[in-house]
Amino acid sequence: MAHFQHSHRAMNEFDLIKNHFAPLAKDFSGSLNLTDDAAIITPPVGCDLVVTKDAMCEGVHFIGHEDAALIAQKLLRVNLSDLAAMGATPLAYLLSLQLPKNTTSDWIKRFANGLLRDQNTFSIHLAGGDTTSNLGPLSCSITAFGTVKTGNALKRSGAKIGDSIYVSGTLGDSALGLKCLLEKHSNPFLEDRYFLPQPRMELGTSLVGIASSAMDISDGLIQDVGHICTASNVGAIIHRELLPLSKAAASMVKNDPNLWEAIYAGGDDYELLFTASDPITINGITRIGEIVSGADVLLKDYENIIAVTRKGFAHF
């Protein structure tokens, strides 16, 4: 594209791709070694291709002074989490980087190293993308592709009255980790949960044919339960006393009960939220409520109804 504002970098886009990104694509033939205009991504016969796209902006979704490897890994993982929520197995991804002018090649190298690490962990390959310069802060996005047996993708729309509601892992760690970071109360466990979400790939694929609805928790538990209810035309009751907390989160909430909000509305959890009609016994999941008639999401603490004042993002 013709750039009408463009500062020459020490390293141009083509060198950058060749040096740092082509190695990430070498094992995926559809990437055409990143030399073409587009990639070829065709699911195996009998499979649907599940596609998701998530962006992260400096100052909004990450602070900016994190290690570039961590930013790359989080970007990939939030997209992988969307694939897990659909019951899909990772296949490939496209990367888009909008880089401020002062980006160094060392930063890019560390970013690429972060991707490489997670490519190996999650068996996914770079298939293409683009890099451009940007007048504003760094912005990056990934489009991730996964495969699932034709017609078997998990969706938000299948929850039925009487189904149980489950979540994976523990809730609120990420939101509390960010709070610790911003307030400079060091808590490595919670901060790690903020920096490096754990997409629940195996759980996602194992829920195919079992869960009646599924999604990942990115906007906060209550809001995301609301998304399932809207898509499924049902209501839900969530029992706060059943919510799974890490030791670190439980300790913070005990000291300051206002922090409960970070647990059920903090977001950035990237745990799976799903419903099922039959009891499920899988390690690492917790039953937290049930689907009911109506359209509302009710949060209860034993028999007391809790007024949910903020359903969305956590604003510390």
Next chain:
Amino acid sequence: MAHFQHSHRAMNEFDLIKNHFAPLAKDFSGSLNLTDDAAIITPPVGCDLVVTKDAMCEGVHFIGHEDAALIAQKLLRVNLSDLAAMGATPLAYLLSLQLPKNTTSDWIKRFANGLLRDQNTFSIHLAGGDTTSNLGPLSCSITAFGTVKTGNALKRSGAKIGDSIYVSGTLGDSALGLKCLLEKHSNPFLEDRYFLPQPRMELGTSLVGIASSAMDISDGLIQDVGHICTASNVGAIIHRELLPLSKAAASMVKNDPNLWEAIYAGGDDYELLFTASDPITINGITRIGEIVSGADVLLKDYENIIAVTRKGFAHF
């Protein structure tokens, strides 16, 4: 995601999607009405899925005060041009918008209207995406999907010594249009060529099985011929006197021969560049040179060799 900086908008992300973007997705079942974490995009049996991703940033790829509809259309069209370059037929796309805090719902409505107009023109549908707030200028990207018969996608790597080199349309209009815009010499034809590239979808599909290599011209003719040469391990000779110019571009170049650079290095043309061993007679294409041995791209004016000083972007 938990946003640690986030200003409440009059219109939140969910309303925005429902009001303006869900109508763009209603005719594509794999979009799941934009209510899920991911979309399902599966090519028909016997077809490969071609995937491309291009981003545009305010102040870099567009000025910012353009009509939002034009920005949306250009974003979609630069991606469609990549599909055309692979010989693919458009299927669906994902949209990612990183919006500054002061973005109005009217701006978003006009942006969506631009997409709707081009969806109808190019038979493509919105399948998913994401919107986030952004501390910097507006940034947007599209991932576009097209289909092509299995194994038949056009690539950059098939050019052979002795092949002719062709381009579609006319060259340099967009770069000269941007120059007119920035220098406030009104030239509606050239400016329109800058704002609204014409992806050569029909030509692209008609070249399948005919062209030995193909790509679209986005970085400038000479640089892009170089990409084909690198991928194909060949050299090329381009004859400047054969380059197809619009009347408006020919007139500007006649007045100021320095502007030749905008023709062969300006970029943003989104015309197809391709090679073929047999003579091709399709309306609207021009033979501009030939593939030779070696690795260099030589630009000649009749028998004189022209020193190509800038192979990349045009910087006015």
